[in-house]
Amino acid sequence: MTVPNPASPMDLFAQAPDRVSIYEVSPRDGLQNEAVMIPIEGKKRLINSLVNAGLKRIEITSFVSPKWVPQLADAEELASTLKPPPGVTFGALCPNAKGLERALSAGLSEIAVFLSASETHNKMNINKTIDDTLSVFHEIVPPAREKGLAVRAYVSTVWGCPYEGPIDPKKVLSIAKRLIDLGCYQVSLGDTIGVGTPRQTDLIVRMFRDEMPLSRIALHLHDTRGTALSNIVVGLQLGVRDFDSSVAGVGGCPYAPGAAGNVATEDLIYLMNGMGIETGVDLEGVIEAGRVAEEVIGRQLPGKVHKAGAFKLRKARTA
């Protein structure tokens, strides 16, 4: 057992950043999980509300085949008709050379590639081995960079795979290094099925911290079991400065009522505000975007702060 009152003055937040960058994924990671396709005007309304809240990096769609993700079949139309204001970047998922071509013709300035740290999950999701997937990335990342695009990468199932269980973090690190060597500016580490807990996050982040600047990684946590913010706090304590989130927590499986998806942007901003960490995002604006997301999607979404609101003083009844 631990000594009850250790005298150590250890500051748990000594290495926490003053400022973090939020990468908003709701229009892509959120809406691709909805049972129906949201009309393009609803998507634009959601994205505009996110821009109004001060979010500067938004993944708006995916150039995967519409056969696989019909919910995002309007990718070209959306990306070519909705342009980011100055200082804002719109990105999109891009699985292959065909996707890159579509992203380029739609005029995007950033794309993201994706694969899984689990062979089985990668096979189920992309129908390729991890090595073969990385080979395909050789056909996307360097050409995209040559055209002036920024390229981000997602590695999924880092905290656990639904088919393989725990994943060796060394394997994740090795994949991440190959992605960075290839030209990706950042690797977003995904807890795809939301199983991660804080000591595991500590282990994973430390392993990366020993090998590369932490600006090379982002944490992309699903809140399926309620642990996302607690993992983010450990990330902050270790100095991570990049976090993915999705307004209102959109991204839960519509076939599992109440199941949570990505960590909710408004909950993340509330946490950061409370900790004095700058995000550049306006909490009231994100709460409003959460309400827009509920309207556009047409159901109650799992994020908490868009329901509870930021803290506001109430007037006491006078006796």
Next chain:
Amino acid sequence: MTVPNPASPMDLFAQAPDRVSIYEVSPRDGLQNEAVMIPIEGKKRLINSLVNAGLKRIEITSFVSPKWVPQLADAEELASTLKPPPGVTFGALCPNAKGLERALSAGLSEIAVFLSASETHNKMNINKTIDDTLSVFHEIVPPAREKGLAVRAYVSTVWGCPYEGPIDPKKVLSIAKRLIDLGCYQVSLGDTIGVGTPRQTDLIVRMFRDEMPLSRIALHLHDTRGTALSNIVVGLQLGVRDFDSSVAGVGGCPYAPGAAGNVATEDLIYLMNGMGIETGVDLEGVIEAGRVAEEVIGRQLPGKVHKAGAFKLRKARTA
């Protein structure tokens, strides 16, 4: 800004306990917030499911006036007809000498007194000043101790008051010391409106840690803004070993759809299991109790792990 890759080998969990104690509050703090009174058979079913899950300390009801909390008007009947098995303690809230009398006649072995750290909230809730409330406790706590009862205390609005805003932690400490001097074995510090964030928790817990053994405090966190588990992780990092929770997160206001109540016991147990911290509670049992809670209460409840389940390997499709 923080240096990106500090070389510090600081172990964030060096002071975390190997084992924690969970104090289950759903039958009281949960059900008192429901719009309707749950029939006594439903309450017994819920409490039995909690016992079956391995929870050893359960607050089953409240001996406040039925005029104030009609949902718990069956307190005597429940406490006198449902007896804890060996090794399990059933407790109840007890506001005054009349409540103590009722608790004693029902045969309970533990009671809890409660007040607020905010004068305004205390006045609104109990219609007394904090000093007058503590005076009433002089009529309950020593007599209860003389009769062999254990007495716990709740201090609410520690992380913030809906009417006064931030509360000076020194004031909380001063109240807690008076409660312990009076004979309470533990003071449960409440984030009643769920506004707390991790640095604030760090500040509050450290202040207590400088003044008393941490076994004297418990954290009672509402998850209104999704921050409860992240605050609990900071508590663990500082050595806190006592946490209150409510299965399925019951305790949200029924008039605010989707609003979260207490931190959900199953989410807390999942977190502890993932961190290798013993609780003595069976996760599958708590998940089952969460389902019982939803049946008994008749609506979907906010806890996440009772919906998502613990992690289980899935079989991959063979190509």
